[in-house]
Amino acid sequence: MSVTEYRDKFLQLARYATAEVAEDREKQEYFLEGLNDELQYQLMNHTFPSFHQLVDRALFIERKHQEIEERKRNIKKLILSEAHDTAYSIHPGSTKMYHDLKERFWWYGMKRAVAEYVAVCDTCQRVKAEHQRPADLLQPLKILEWKWEEISMDFIVGLPRTQKGYNSIWVVVDRLTKVAHFIPMNTTYSGARLAELYISRIVCLHGVTKRIISDRGSQFTSRFWEQLHDSLDSKLRFSTTYHPQTDG
Numbered sequence: 001m002s003v004t005e006y007r008d009k010f011l012q013l014a015r016y017a018t019a020e021v022a023e024d025r026e027k028q029e030y031f032l033e034g035l036n037d038e039l040q041y042q043l044m045n046h047t048f049p050s051f052h053q054l055v056d057r058a059l060f061i062e063r064k065h066q067e068i069e070e071r072k073r074n075i076k077k078l079i080l081s082e083a084h085d086t087a088y089s090i091h092p093g094s095t096k097m098y099h100d101l102k103e104r105f106w107w108y109g110m111k112r113a114v115a116e117y118v119a120v121c122d123t124c125q126r127v128k129a130e131h132q133r134p135a136d137l138l139q140p141l142k143i144l145e146w147k148w149e150e151i152s153m154d155f156i157v158g159l160p161r162t163q164k165g166y167n168s169i170w171v172v173v174d175r176l177t178k179v180a181h182f183i184p185m186n187t188t189y190s191g192a193r194l195a196e197l198y199i200s201r202i203v204c205l206h207g208v209t210k211r212i213i214s215d216r217g218s219q220f221t222s223r224f225w226e227q228l229h230d231s232l233d234s235k236l237r238f239s240t241t242y243h244p245q246t247d248g
């Protein structure tokens with residue numbers, strides 16, 4: 001019950017016990033008795049000139065308390081989102097997420113909060129739906145990997161040269177989860193070298209993507225795509241040249 005609700009109820013009942021609350025001081029005492037422990041504790045050592053000032057003070061404390069709770073909720077939400085769906089996290093399942101988080105944070109009910117957060121995550125739900133589709137026997141080579149099917153790539157160039165000779169960063173982002181890889185490179189690298197680098201840094205972790213989007217334009221993209229497939233062995237190539245999704 002909120003303080004406002006309690007006050008209204010109290011005043012209503014007080015009408016039937018006018019003798020008991022005839023004096024303001026007594027009215028205050030009765031009112032205090034019915035408050036929850038925390039409010040009682042914070043109010044009992046003060047004297048208030050009037051019943052109404054006591055009620056005002058109780059309302060003020062209640063409001064402050066609600067503000068603090070709201071801030072706590074927001075911090076928890078931030079921690080959960082940081083651990084689940086920002087650029088640096090990979091939509092872990094709730095068990096893994098809880099174990100990772102537990103290393104640094106704890107609050108009462110955290111395990112349940114983690115499970116609930118994952119259960120309503122849009123991306124995770126879409127992925128689950130995708131996996132529950134009945135397997136099509138005519139497409140035995142369909143890649144089951146759901147992440148990294150569609151990536152975008154950008155290059156951050158014009159950086160000071162490092163000791164190892166890098167002067168730019170190749171940013172590869174999974175379009176679904178927004179997980180990013182940052183690969184140091186040099187702008188003089190050939191397409192073949194980029195393809196090699198891509199295989200060692202991305203393909204070995206996530207498999208071959210179905211679609212690449214780059215702000216370098218379609219010519220760069222298709223050339224890179226070709227180089228990439230030249231560098232991959234024929235078996236892998238065979239299983240990935242069929243792109244049912246890309247043409248609609």
Ligand SMILES: [Zn+2]
Nearest residue numbers: 091121123124
């Ligand atoms: Zn998720």
